[in-house]
Amino acid sequence: MDAVNPVKGNAQKAQDDVLVRIEKLWTVFGQGEKAFSVHQDLDLEVRRGEILTIVGGSGTGKTVLLRHILGLTRPSRGTVRIDGQEASALPTEGASARMGMLFQHGALFSAFNVLDNIAFALREQDSLPEEVVRDAALVKLQMVGLKPEHALRMPSDLSGGMIKRVALARALIMDPPLLLLDEPTAGLDPLGSDEFCALLLDVQRELGLTVIMVTHDLDTLYALSTRVAVLAEKKVIVVGTPEEVVQFKHPFIETFFLGERGRRAMQPLPQQAAQ
Numbered sequence: 001m002d003a004v005n006p007v008k009g010n011a012q013k014a015q016d017d018v019l020v021r022i023e024k025l026w027t028v029f030g031q032g033e034k035a036f037s038v039h040q041d042l043d044l045e046v047r048r049g050e051i052l053t054i055v056g057g058s059g060t061g062k063t064v065l066l067r068h069i070l071g072l073t074r075p076s077r078g079t080v081r082i083d084g085q086e087a088s089a090l091p092t093e094g095a096s097a098r099m100g101m102l103f104q105h106g107a108l109f110s111a112f113n114v115l116d117n118i119a120f121a122l123r124e125q126d127s128l129p130e131e132v133v134r135d136a137a138l139v140k141l142q143m144v145g146l147k148p149e150h151a152l153r154m155p156s157d158l159s160g161g162m163i164k165r166v167a168l169a170r171a172l173i174m175d176p177p178l179l180l181l182d183e184p185t186a187g188l189d190p191l192g193s194d195e196f197c198a199l200l201l202d203v204q205r206e207l208g209l210t211v212i213m214v215t216h217d218l219d220t221l222y223a224l225s226t227r228v229a230v231l232a233e234k235k236v237i238v239v240g241t242p243e244e245v246v247q248f249k250h251p252f253i254e255t256f257f258l259g260e261r262g263r264r265a266m267q268p269l270p271q272q273a274a275q
């Protein structure tokens with residue numbers, strides 16, 4: 001088809017390369033005089049197979065954006081499409097096969113052992129024999145660098161790094177093509193953080209995952225990101241490789257990337273504090 005109409009062929013290819021497309025998105029909270037907007041006309045594309053990192057000051061709407069992508073909330077205006085389908089219109093059933101989510105603190109079920117935590121979404125489907133469910137969970141356990149003898153441990157007996165690994169295995173049990181990471185290395189020491197980044201990269205490459213990550217941690221950002229999207233002034237002000245983004249002139253970028261480990265960047269920007 002490309003040979004017949006190369007222009008159309010290229011346009012189609014660009015379309016296919018995008019897994020998540022966010023267009024003209026607005027998020028408004030509150031009513032009447034108390035209404036305030038978090039996002040205004042926000043556009044963002046996430047390409048298949050990339051690790052896209054979203055950064056922004058505190059309260060710029062990173063978590064709200066992840067929730068829209070997950071389909072848990074619907075934007076006030078605009079669209080979030082996953083593989084061409086409106087995120088909030090997709091049924092909750094089967095959601096874990098479309099995307100996996102790694103929450104900041106793992107969010108394991110404390111009453112379930114490691115293997116049952118990993119197997120949860122697959123078992124919930126009630127369509128496979130128990131041995132198949134267990135075998136699939138064991139494969140994921142090993143994929144994240146844990147051993148079969150860890151399978152029966154309870155979450156309270158795990159280190160912070162192991163909790164993250166179990167949470168990752170759980171997010172991947174349904175083999176989703178898209179993985180969302182919220183502060184994946186929060187709470188880990190520098191060595192644990194490096195090890196978890198290396199694991200994430202291995203798993204992402206092995207499975208060909210598309211990853212959307214929110215992080216405040218520069219080491220994690222540089223270790224993993226294909227591209228970085230910066231949220232400020234209620235939209236994505238720049239998106240590009242870390243090297244490209246650092247060149248963009250904006251107070252947040254200067255403070256976050258070039259300041260003292262970006263600590264001050266986590267304070268609300270002056271215009272937000274005034275609202």
Ligand SMILES: Nc1ncnc2c1ncn2[C@@H]1O[C@H](COP(=O)(O)OP(=O)(O)OP(=O)(O)O)[C@@H](O)[C@H]1O
Pocket residue numbers: 029030038056057058059060061062063064065
């Ligand atoms: N359900 C809600 N109702 C009203 N306001 C909300 C709601 N959810 C989020 N907000 C507001 O939206 C803004 C963005 O919140 P969000 O949690 O997405 O910020 P963030 O960028 O993730 O911040 P941080 O980096 O501190 O985690 C904040 O002002 C928050 O108070």
